[in-house]
Amino acid sequence: MKPQIDKDILDLIEQQPDITNKEIAHTLSLPENMIKDLLEELSDTRQKILIVDDELDALTALKIALEAENYNVVEAADGLSAIEKVKSEKPDIVLLDLMMPEIDGIEVCKRLKSDSQHKHVPIIMLTAKGEINDKIEGIEIGADDYVTKPFNLNELKARIKMVLRRSQD
Amino acid sequence: MFAKQIRWNPYIIVVVVAAIFVIGTVVFLGIRSNSEVKDVVEQQFTSQQMLLSKQISRGIEEFLNEKVLLIEIMAKQESQVPPDHFASNFKTIYEESSGFYAIQFINESGTVVSGYPEDNLPLGYNLYKNNQSWAFEKVQKDKKTYITGGVQMFEGDLGSFTWVPVFHEGEFKGAILSIIKVSDVTGRFLESYAPQGHVYLVDKYGMILYDSSYKLQIGGKYFDLVNESNLQQINTFQEQINGTEGNGKYFETSEDGTSEERIVTYSLIKWHNQKWSVGITNPVSDVDSLIRSVYIIQGVFIGVSGIFIFVGSMWVILFLVKWNKTLEKKVASKTREIKQSNELLQSANIKLKEHNQLKTEFVSIVSHELRTPLTAMKTSAEFLKDDNCDSSVRLEMLDLIIRNIDRQTRMVSDLLDISRIESGKIKFNPEITNLYSIVKLSVKNVDSLSKEKGVSIDVNLPEDLPHIKTDKDKLIQVFVNLLNNALKFTPKGGNVEISSVESDHIIEVRIKDTGIGIAPGLLDRIFDKFYQIDSTSTRKVGGSGLGLAITKGIIEGQGGSIRVESTQGKGCVFIFTLVK
Numbered sequence: 001m002k003p004q005i006d007k008d009i010l011d012l013i014e015q016q017p018d019i020t021n022k023e024i025a026h027t028l029s030l031p032e033n034m035i036k037d038l039l040e041e042l043s044d045t046r047q048k049i050l051i052v053d054d055e056l057d058a059l060t061a062l063k064i065a066l067e068a069e070n071y072n073v074v075e076a077a078d079g080l081s082a083i084e085k086v087k088s089e090k091p092d093i094v095l096l097d098l099m100m101p102e103i104d105g106i107e108v109c110k111r112l113k114s115d116s117q118h119k120h121v122p123i124i125m126l127t128a129k130g131e132i133n134d135k136i137e138g139i140e141i142g143a144d145d146y147v148t149k150p151f152n153l154n155e156l157k158a159r160i161k162m163v164l165r166r167s168q169d
Numbered sequence: 170m171f172a173k174q175i176r177w178n179p180y181i182i183v184v185v186v187a188a189i190f191v192i193g194t195v196v197f198l199g200i201r202s203n204s205e206v207k208d209v210v211e212q213q214f215t216s217q218q219m220l221l222s223k224q225i226s227r228g229i230e231e232f233l234n235e236k237v238l239l240i241e242i243m244a245k246q247e248s249q250v251p252p253d254h255f256a257s258n259f260k261t262i263y264e265e266s267s268g269f270y271a272i273q274f275i276n277e278s279g280t281v282v283s284g285y286p287e288d289n290l291p292l293g294y295n296l297y298k299n300n301q302s303w304a305f306e307k308v309q310k311d312k313k314t315y316i317t318g319g320v321q322m323f324e325g326d327l328g329s330f331t332w333v334p335v336f337h338e339g340e341f342k343g344a345i346l347s348i349i350k351v352s353d354v355t356g357r358f359l360e361s362y363a364p365q366g367h368v369y370l371v372d373k374y375g376m377i378l379y380d381s382s383y384k385l386q387i388g389g390k391y392f393d394l395v396n397e398s399n400l401q402q403i404n405t406f407q408e409q410i411n412g413t414e415g416n417g418k419y420f421e422t423s424e425d426g427t428s429e430e431r432i433v434t435y436s437l438i439k440w441h442n443q444k445w446s447v448g449i450t451n452p453v454s455d456v457d458s459l460i461r462s463v464y465i466i467q468g469v470f471i472g473v474s475g476i477f478i479f480v481g482s483m484w485v486i487l488f489l490v491k492w493n494k495t496l497e498k499k500v501a502s503k504t505r506e507i508k509q510s511n512e513l514l515q516s517a518n519i520k521l522k523e524h525n526q527l528k529t530e531f532v533s534i535v536s537h538e539l540r541t542p543l544t545a546m547k548t549s550a551e552f553l554k555d556d557n558c559d560s561s562v563r564l565e566m567l568d569l570i571i572r573n574i575d576r577q578t579r580m581v582s583d584l585l586d587i588s589r590i591e592s593g594k595i596k597f598n599p600e601i602t603n604l605y606s607i608v609k610l611s612v613k614n615v616d617s618l619s620k621e622k623g624v625s626i627d628v629n630l631p632e633d634l635p636h637i638k639t640d641k642d643k644l645i646q647v648f649v650n651l652l653n654n655a656l657k658f659t660p661k662g663g664n665v666e667i668s669s670v671e672s673d674h675i676i677e678v679r680i681k682d683t684g685i686g687i688a689p690g691l692l693d694r695i696f697d698k699f700y701q702i703d704s705t706s707t708r709k710v711g712g713s714g715l716g717l718a719i720t721k722g723i724i725e726g727q728g729g730s731i732r733v734e735s736t737q738g739k740g741c742v743f744i745f746t747l748v749k
Binding site: 061062150152 | 536537540541542543544545546547548549551552555556558562565566569572573
């Protein structure tokens with residue numbers, strides 16, 4: 001639905017470059033606030049990071065730190081919503097925690113990498129030592145990189161940059 | 170049934186075969202020695218009979234020869250024929266030497282001229298006239314004594330005639346004829362033969378002179394009297410009349426058709442030109458009857474030996490069977506023991522593996538639980554270090570750090586508790602306390618959460634509850650844990666109720682909530698450490714996953730028990746007991 005709404009908004013602006021948010025809301029029968037948010041989102045040129053972690057505090061801390069680095073951060077608390085978010089938000093990169101209830105990080109990674117639409121989305125696995133046997137296993141399931149918890153923030157940021165640059169090349 | 174019990178093991182077969190062999194050997198040796206004994210006894214019997222025949226024949230021989238010698242002496246003694254023609258001598262001899270039937274003198278003309286006793290004399294009887302002179306002529310010619318065989322006498326009796334010639338200065342004067350009745354001889358020597366068996370007397374021509382069995386007619390020829398087809402008897406008899414002495418066996422068929430084997434022994438009587446033979450026969454069955462007692466003793470011996478061997482071998486078999494059974498039982502019980510200890514070892518091994526698995530899982534969970542707050546803290550702290558951020562963001566980060574420090578502290582403290590409980594090193598400091606005040610303290614402790622969640626706590630305890638001896642701090646911990654749990658899982662507007670039931674030795678405390686409840690299948694597991702029905706929801710409410718395990722450890726460590734009852738969707742009741 002969302003991509004369709006985005007497309008409709010863009011079509012309206014193209015036809016009438018002076019159109020206001022209110023007029024668009026009226027035309028599409030949607031609340032004006034939503035149109036405003038959508039427009040902001042559409043004009044956001046920041047790179048989008050999806051953080052997937054079932055630990056709320058860990059997720060919050062990382063979100064604040066990455067937003068300070070001027071990333072657009074979206075979050076998911078479990079595997080299923082992570083897959084949904086990848087489809088709707090089209091993040092540039094996914095930071096994926098390994099140990100999660102129901103669908104764990106490995107399964108999320110496998111599903112995304114087997115989906116032709118989303119397999120190009122780079123994934124950095126966040127794992128604790130002992131949770132995964134070695135880096136090779138993490139990479140074999142399709143993860144682009146791999147950071148051990150508790151991680152060094154600067155190192156994580158550097159890896160994010162590196163992975164993003166590599167995926168843009 | 171017995172046969173079923175015996176398993177025919179090879180050694181039992183060996184014992185049976187050995188027993189049969191030994192019994193067979195004893196029987197064989199017994200029978201063999203029996204036939205040897207029979208032979209020996211028969212030989213003894215035969216030689217005894219032989220001895221008897223010889224004795225009898227010797228007696229007859231001496232008697233007859235003595236008679237002849239008397240007559241011969243008399244014939245040669247006188248210088249010439251006495252005027253009474255030996256009549257007085259005859260009388261003396263006749264009377265002194267019994268056994269003569271008659272003695273008479275026949276003169277050279279062949280006429281009986283004298284003799285004694287006169288009753289038995291045909292005085293004046295002339296031999297030539299009666300054509301009876303051949304023996305008279307023979308002694309005159311041969312000049313020596315001659316004895317005729319059994320001759321039918323006038324009296325119808327068998328008699329033996331002894332002719333002794335009388336010569337005077339080479340001139341034939343006549344002959345002395347002495348007659349001995351055969352019946353006199355046999356009456357004197359044979360009829361007194363008392364032992365069982367038969368005795369008979371024959372001369373060299375096979376004429377029967379006597380037969381104690383009266384089967385053979387006296388004066389008859391033997392060969393005419395016996396059955397011609399009985400070759401064995403005829404041959405034996407032939408040997409008897411041709412030989413001197415010996416023995417033999419033959420079958421004799423009696424009138425009623427039964428056949429009987431007899432032993433015969435015979436001995437010769439030599440009397441000048443005459444040869445007689447005495448035979449004694451006895452049935453072989455007499456020998457058998459003699460050795461029957463030996464047979465009986467031997468039979469008894471064989472039987473007893475057989476019984477002994479049989480009983481002995483049965484005993485050996487029974488012993489072996491018993492021994493075998495004992496061995497089998499021993500083996501079976503040892504096998505059972507080994508199997509049991511094997512099973513014990515296997516189950517112990519499985520338990521150890523499970524234990525190890527649980528330990529690995531525990532370490533993995535613990536490390537995750539410890540690392541998670543660390544990750545949040547580290548990220549926040551590093552961010553605060555590098556970034557110059559707003560004070561609101563800074564405050565949020567610092568709150569997050571403190572929250573996680575608390576969480577980790579709680580976790581470490583819970584881990585220490587559970588470790589003490591599991592290793593049995595938990596220490597209780599019991600003191601006399603008032604349960605009511607403990608509940609009040611605990612409720613106060615969770616007051617903020619209660620308000621925050623909008624869940625009320627009702628305390629329905631009687632104020633006169635007895636004092637109990639317990640570890641106060643740990644009991645508060647139990648109440649706080651359970652109340653926290655109840656509050657966490659009860660939605661806004663619900664309530665938690667604390668009540669108690671007192672009985673003789675215990676106080677039962679119930680903490681009831683109106684929360685989400687627990688599925689029936691999971692009731693047993695909620696006291697396991699780190700067991701979380703839904704970890705997402707648990708995290709939502711925050712918890713180490715050790716609270717109930719610690720609670721259970723504290724209650725049970727002080728002699729109480731804890732259980733939970735629940736209706737899913739309608740809440741649950743935690744019920745624990747305290748010892749008064």
